[in-house]
Amino acid sequence: MDEHKIIQKYFSDVGSAYLAEQGVRVSVGDDAAIISNSSNKESIVSIDTSIKDVHFLSSMNATDIAYRSVAIALSDLAACGATPAWYTLALTMEDFDEEWLKDFSEGLRIISEEFKFPLIGGDTTKGSLSISVQVTGYCDPGKALTRKGSIEGDLVFISGFIGEASRGLRALQNDEDNTKEISSYLRPRARIDLGQRLIGIASSAIDVSDGLIKDLGHICSESNLGCEILIDDIPTSLTEPLTSGEINQGDDYEICFSANEKYLSEIEGIAEELKIPITAIGKMTKGSSVTVKDSQGIEVKIQDGYGHF
Amino acid sequence: MDEHKIIQKYFSDVGSAYLAEQGVRVSVGDDAAIISNSSNKESIVSIDTSIKDVHFLSSMNATDIAYRSVAIALSDLAACGATPAWYTLALTMEDFDEEWLKDFSEGLRIISEEFKFPLIGGDTTKGSLSISVQVTGYCDPGKALTRKGSIEGDLVFISGFIGEASRGLRALQNDEDNTKEISSYLRPRARIDLGQRLIGIASSAIDVSDGLIKDLGHICSESNLGCEILIDDIPTSLTEPLTSGEINQGDDYEICFSANEKYLSEIEGIAEELKIPITAIGKMTKGSSVTVKDSQGIEVKIQDGYGHF
Numbered sequence: 246m247d248e249h250k251i252i253q254k255y256f257s258d259v260g261s262a263y264l265a266e267q268g269v270r271v272s273v274g275d276d277a278a279i280i281s282n283s284s285n286k287e288s289i290v291s292i293d294t295s296i297k298d299v300h301f302l303s304s305m306n307a308t309d310i311a312y313r314s315v316a317i318a319l320s321d322l323a324a325c326g327a328t329p330a331w332y333t334l335a336l337t338m339e340d341f342d343e344e345w346l347k348d349f350s351e352g353l354r355i356i357s358e359e360f361k362f363p364l365i366g367g368d369t370t371k372g373s374l375s376i377s378v379q380v381t382g383y384c385d386p387g388k389a390l391t392r393k394g395s396i397e398g399d400l401v402f403i404s405g406f407i408g409e410a411s412r413g414l415r416a417l418q419n420d421e422d423n424t425k426e427i428s429s430y431l432r433p434r435a436r437i438d439l440g441q442r443l444i445g446i447a448s449s450a451i452d453v454s455d456g457l458i459k460d461l462g463h464i465c466s467e468s469n470l471g472c473e474i475l476i477d478d479i480p481t482s483l484t485e486p487l488t489s490g491e492i493n494q495g496d497d498y499e500i501c502f503s504a505n506e507k508y509l510s511e512i513e514g515i516a517e518e519l520k521i522p523i524t525a526i527g528k529m530t531k532g533s534s535v536t537v538k539d540s541q542g543i544e545v546k547i548q549d550g551y552g553h554f
Numbered sequence: 555m556d557e558h559k560i561i562q563k564y565f566s567d568v569g570s571a572y573l574a575e576q577g578v579r580v581s582v583g584d585d586a587a588i589i590s591n592s593s594n595k596e597s598i599v600s601i602d603t604s605i606k607d608v609h610f611l612s613s614m615n616a617t618d619i620a621y622r623s624v625a626i627a628l629s630d631l632a633a634c635g636a637t638p639a640w641y642t643l644a645l646t647m648e649d650f651d652e653e654w655l656k657d658f659s660e661g662l663r664i665i666s667e668e669f670k671f672p673l674i675g676g677d678t679t680k681g682s683l684s685i686s687v688q689v690t691g692y693c694d695p696g697k698a699l700t701r702k703g704s705i706e707g708d709l710v711f712i713s714g715f716i717g718e719a720s721r722g723l724r725a726l727q728n729d730e731d732n733t734k735e736i737s738s739y740l741r742p743r744a745r746i747d748l749g750q751r752l753i754g755i756a757s758s759a760i761d762v763s764d765g766l767i768k769d770l771g772h773i774c775s776e777s778n779l780g781c782e783i784l785i786d787d788i789p790t791s792l793t794e795p796l797t798s799g800e801i802n803q804g805d806d807y808e809i810c811f812s813a814n815e816k817y818l819s820e821i822e823g824i825a826e827e828l829k830i831p832i833t834a835i836g837k838m839t840k841g842s843s844v845t846v847k848d849s850q851g852i853e854v855k856i857q858d859g860y861g862h863f
Contacts, residue, residue: 249772251863270596275700275776276630276760277600279693284593287579290674291586292688294644296681321585335603335644335686341863365599371862372605373682377644379601384588391584451585463558467584553680554560554650 249274251341251369255350256334259364260357267330269365278365280331286383288330291321297374299553302417307345309431310376311352317454318378319360319435320498324452325389326444327382329360329437334367335377360437390443390450390502395468399448399503399529402512404436404521406482407457411494425482433498439523442515443502450502456493456550461501461535468503471532476545480524492537495551503529558583560650560678564659565643568673569666576639578674587674589640595692597639600630606683608862611726616654618740619685620661626763627687628669628744629807633761634698635753636691638669638746643676644686669746699752699759699811704777708757708812708838711821713745713830715791716766720803734791742807748832751824752811759811765802765859770810770844777812780841785854789833801846804860812838 257273264272268281282288295314297303305313315332322329334353338345353364406429413430416423436452443450449468453460457479465472481487504512509525516523530536537545566582573581577590591597604623606612614622624641631638643662647654662673715738722739725732745761752759758777762769766788774781790796813821818834825832839845846854 271698271700275702276633277598277636277691277698279634279698279700280597280599281695282591282593282595282597284591286591288589288591289586290589290642292642292644292675292677292686294646294677294679294686296646296679299680324585325588327586333599333601333688335601335688337603337605337684366601368601368603368686369862370603370605370684371608372684375646375679375681375684377601377603377677377686379642379644379688381599382586386590389580389586389588391580391588393584553678 251346255346256364256367259350259353261363263361263363267363269331269363272363272365273367283383287386287389289322289325289327289382289384289389291318292377292379293318293321294375294377303374305431307348308352311349312356312432314376315353315356315378316433316435317498318380319437320433320452320454322380322382323436323440324450324500325384326440327384327389328441329362329380329382331363331365332378332380334364336367337370337372337375339374388444390440390447392449392451392464392467394449395464395470395503395529396448397470397529397531400506400525401472401474401503401527401529402523402525403457403480403499403501404439404523405499406480406522407497408481408483408487408491408494410496411491412483414496430496435498436500438519439500439521446508446511447502447504450500453497453499453501454495456495457497457501458493458535458537458547459550464503465534471530472527472535473530474527474535474537476537477540478524478526480522489545490548493547493550560655564655565673565676568659568662570672572670572672576672578640578672581672581674582676592692596695596698598631598634598636598691598693598698600627601686601688602627602630603684603686612683614740616657617661620658621665621741623685624662624665624687625742625744626807627689628746629742629761629763631689631691632745632749633759633809634693635749636693636698637750638671638689638691640672640674641687641689643673645676646679646681646684648683697753699749699756701758701760701773701776703758704773704779704812704838705757706779706838706840709815709834710781710783710812710836710838711832711834712766712789712808712810713748713832714806714808715789715831716806717790717792717796717800717803719805720800721792723805739805744807745809745830747828748809748830755817755820756811756813759809762806762808762810763804765804766806766810767802767844767846767856768859773812774843780839781836781844782839783836783844783846785846786849787833787835789831798854799857802856802859
């Protein structure tokens with residue numbers, strides 16, 4: 246079975262129902278894809294690699310691996326407030342296993358359907374299992390959210406719950422049966438709808454991949470500010486309290502953002518409408534780093550977030 | 555050293571002189587890059603992964619590895635006749651070696667400078683060394699060259715020389731001193747200028763990565779035609795004749811294209827002007843596959859091209 250036929254069979258029609266509306270004239274199977282530019286928009290582009298036993302467990306079902314790899318790339322678009330348009334895929338596999346590929350392509354189909362965006366091209370190679378997904382979305386010019394733009398006094402918010410996915414990963418590793426947490430890990434929800442609604446409201450935003458405190462640190466450094474977080478306000482769905490390690494464990498793929506206090510009720514309305522919990526956890530301050538305090542106002546030491554090296 | 559600082563230090567200013575002219579408003583270092591769409595153009599998008607000891611030798615200098623990884627991705631844009639606009643990079647490395655990264659980033663700088671296009675985003679992860687490069691370029695609407703479009707009777711052309719790079723790879727593996735061939739392998743020339751000039755002339759085009767005969771087969775299948783190649787007409791710079799294996803070895807990154815005979819003198823003019831040899835090697839015919847013949851008109855069996863699986 247040659248690479249070209251593999252691509253044809255499993256990848257040429259993923260999300261293909263959306264090719265026309267996304268202006269894709271030539272898709273999977275040629276030297277390159279060809280897309281009509283959406284002239285009154287800006288393109289938002291991000292690439293994310295998922296590596297076996299770093300970003301997913303090799304024991305996971307290929308459908309979950311595919312879904313998760315695209316979802317975490319989409320999460321960057323969500324943090325910008327972008328609408329997904331299309332994606333490309335670079336898939337490196339150890340061997341040719343048709344069953345695995347069939348399951349993998351099913352995961353792509355599910356997320357393409359969910360976000361109504363097609364796979365338009367890719368590359369398959371042989372090597373240690375790894376998946377790079379490059380996503381492109383659109384925003385109105387000048388409107389995309391970035392890490393820069395927080396103002397002193399802005400409130401800091403987080404969507405969803407922190408620590409659920411990392412506990413799900415631990416459950417998977419230990420063969421425990423925590424269905425909800427495991428599902429948070431296997432199928433992270435890219436917060437596309439939330440990001441879009443935050444345009445014009447959030448002064449900065451980031452998706453939480455490496456750890457809440459670590460990623461919030463990027464908002465601080467890009468905005469030339471510090472921020473103060475109340476540990477008791479960090480939302481969790483877990484019955485046991487979050488440990489200081491879990492707070493910064495990453496894999497949450499929630500949106501952390503800052504916004505002026507005047508938008509508080511509007512943000513509460515968005516949370517209710519989208520049925521996504523949004524919690525105020527602190528405030529942007531002078532300074533250059535994130536401080537976490539307990540209810541007595543005493544600083545809490547938080548473990549470092551995820552680092553590859 | 556954290557990932558964010560690595561990116562800042564080695565990747566944030568690669569080709570940054572070209573950000574403004576390519577309409578890139580936010581580049582490396584945020585959740586995503588933000589680009590103003592070039593409204594009167596189509597975007598041409600391709601992604602290519604280079605894997606250690608498959609697409610390059612791990613013994614190679616990191617500067618060559620970087621250059622080569624971007625060049626082979628650009629080669630797909632060349633085959634479409636596109637003008638490079640920007641690229642993103644997903645780099646997976648085994649460990650953090652600052653010297654290696656410095657050399658790698660130098661290779662990116664060289665090719666960014668050569669094609670005047672910036673690196674605008676990426677991802678660094680830990681794992682077996684692999685490099686995915688996603689390139690985007692622009693074409694006038696409807697003008698990009700594809701694999702589809704050959705007409706029966708069209709002449710088939712190839713740029714440059716076949717087999718030089720694969721002999722260079724062998725020389726590298728055997729520690730031989732074939733400077734010219736080795737350089738063809740280490741620093742493939744993306745034929746961007748040629749691709750652009752072929753718009754309106756070529757009826758179809760492909761870049762030769764997996765082998766001349768194999769890649770030409772894609773033009774045949776996409777165009778619903780066959781083609782007949784004369785083995786003695788396949789251009790080579792080598793002193794010894796090409797073996798049937800070398801003809802289809804791949805790694806050439808030359809442009810194979812078809813065009814009506816009436817463009818012959820125009821194509822000769824382009825070859826002369828760009829100082830790139832362009833050779834007619836056969837003709838599109840009825841049928842569905844590539845036939846290679848010797849000077850007596852007897853069919854020559856050619857070894858299969860490169861396949862990952």
